Amino acid sequence: MIGPVLATRPDAELDSGSVLPDLRKPPITKLQLVKYAGASGDYNLIHTDDKTARTVGLEGVIAHGMLSMAFLGEYLCWLAGPESVRRLAVRFVAMVRPGDTLTCRGRVKERSTNDAVRRLRLEVWTENQRAERVTVGEAEVDIK
Amino acid sequence: MDHPPALSSDLIGRESDVVLFEVERGAIRKFADAVQDQTPACVRGDIAPPTFPTTFRMTIPGLTFDLARVLHGAQEYRYERPIRAGDLLRCRVRVADVYRRHGSLGEMTFLILAMEGTDESGGPVFTGTTTAILR
Numbered sequence: 001m002i003g004p005v006l007a008t009r010p011d012a013e014l015d016s017g018s019v020l021p022d023l024r025k026p027p028i029t030k031l032q033l034v035k036y037a038g039a040s041g042d043y044n045l046i047h048t049d050d051k052t053a054r055t056v057g058l059e060g061v062i063a064h065g066m067l068s069m070a071f072l073g074e075y076l077c078w079l080a081g082p083e084s085v086r087r088l089a090v091r092f093v094a095m096v097r098p099g100d101t102l103t104c105r106g107r108v109k110e111r112s113t114n115d116a117v118r119r120l121r122l123e124v125w126t127e128n129q130r131a132e133r134v135t136v137g138e139a140e141v142d143i144k
Numbered sequence: 145m146d147h148p149p150a151l152s153s154d155l156i157g158r159e160s161d162v163v164l165f166e167v168e169r170g171a172i173r174k175f176a177d178a179v180q181d182q183t184p185a186c187v188r189g190d191i192a193p194p195t196f197p198t199t200f201r202m203t204i205p206g207l208t209f210d211l212a213r214v215l216h217g218a219q220e221y222r223y224e225r226p227i228r229a230g231d232l233l234r235c236r237v238r239v240a241d242v243y244r245r246h247g248s249l250g251e252m253t254f255l256i257l258a259m260e261g262t263d264e265s266g267g268p269v270f271t272g273t274t275t276a277i278l279r
Contacts, residue, residue, distance in 0.1 A: 026180055035178035039171075041201045044211045056212045065216040066198050070179040073194030077183040082191045082226055089220035089273075 004081035006120075006143050011111070014120060014143070020106040023075045027101045028063050036067050058095075065092035068102060068126045068135040075104035075124060080141035086119070090137030094128075102126045102134065109138070118143040151209065151242050151253050151278065159238035160202040165261075167192060169229040175199065192227040195219075197261060197272050200235045204257075207239065209278055217254070218275035224268045233261040233269060240273070253278040 005021060006014065033047050042064055045052035050060045069090050076085045096102065106124040113119075120143060125136040169189035176186040176193055185191040198219075227233070241256040259272035 032178065032180070035174075039175040039178035040198050042198070044214075046212060052212070066195060066219065067179065069219055070175075070181065070193060070195045074179060074181040074183055074186075076194060077181070077186065082183050082185050082193075085194050085223055085226070087220070087222045088194055089218070091218045092216055 004077075004079060004084065004143075006079045006141075007081065009143075011113075011118070014108055014111050014118065016108055016110055018108040020079060020108065020122070023071075023078055023104040025071050025102050025104070028067070028096060028098055030061065030098045033061060033063055033067070033098065036064055036070075040064065040066060042066065059097075061098065063096035063098070063100070065096075065135065068092070068096055069137075071102055071104050071126055072124050072135065072137065072139070075106065076122075076139055076141055079106070079122075080120075080143055084142040084144075085139070086142060087140040088124075088137065089139070090124075090135050092135055094132055094134040096128065096134050100134075101129045106139075116144065151207070151255060153242045155204075155207055155239045155242055157239060158204050158206055160204045160236055162234050162236045163200070163202050165200050165233045165235055167196075167227055167229055167231040167233065171199065172196065172229055189229050192229075194221060194223070196227055197221060197235075197259065197270055200233070200259070200261065202235065202237045202259075204237060204239060209255075213279050215277040215279070216274070217277045218273075220273040222271045224270065227261075227269060231269070232264050234264070234266075235259065235261045237272075249279055 110121040122139045173189040237259040240258040255276040257274040261269045
């Protein structure tokens, strides 16, 4: 995986509606949720302890919504480079469980150019292995 | 189990202390590892992944709720520049709004938190907006 993948694309391939390449993430594991809890400081036990998750009516632990958002953050870095991310806004619309495999996808909503920097407004989302969107949002990145 | 009292709109405007966070290379690497983020600059720990500000945790006096009853509804970050290892960021979070809505799950309380981070000279680095839904 070498980015930024959009940097060398001509304008014609970044028009409104252009579909962006996918970034498929490895399946989510319980170990990953424990690591993410530690790395992020979100120790809500519904993400790491099945018993706690069941006491609030879940079948078992669910992934942190912010983990799915972090995947989209990586997606933007891959597309545009980590210095070019200007905005990421998401809504968490469905639960993600261990074993789910998320893919980051997107398309261009709008392109504007200013001083040789192209700013792209993107529609981005993560979807699971059943093609259900679990995190949906919008982003802005700059492409030199 | 006792539940804390429902959140009231009296909380609007209440804010945390300003907290100074030092962005450590090891913390960036640990975060990137947990996410399996393969961005080279993040793997090296040079640049923080975009959602790294979630690690800047602060408390707002008087704001308490039962974690098990909270849903994270939405999150936004805006960046003036990337966050880098070695950054010293002054961060603060405040209650931007509290309101109730009737939804499919009954009455829910929406809590909007606004976070900002500036560099040592006061220049803006990032802002964040969290929408939490309490059932």
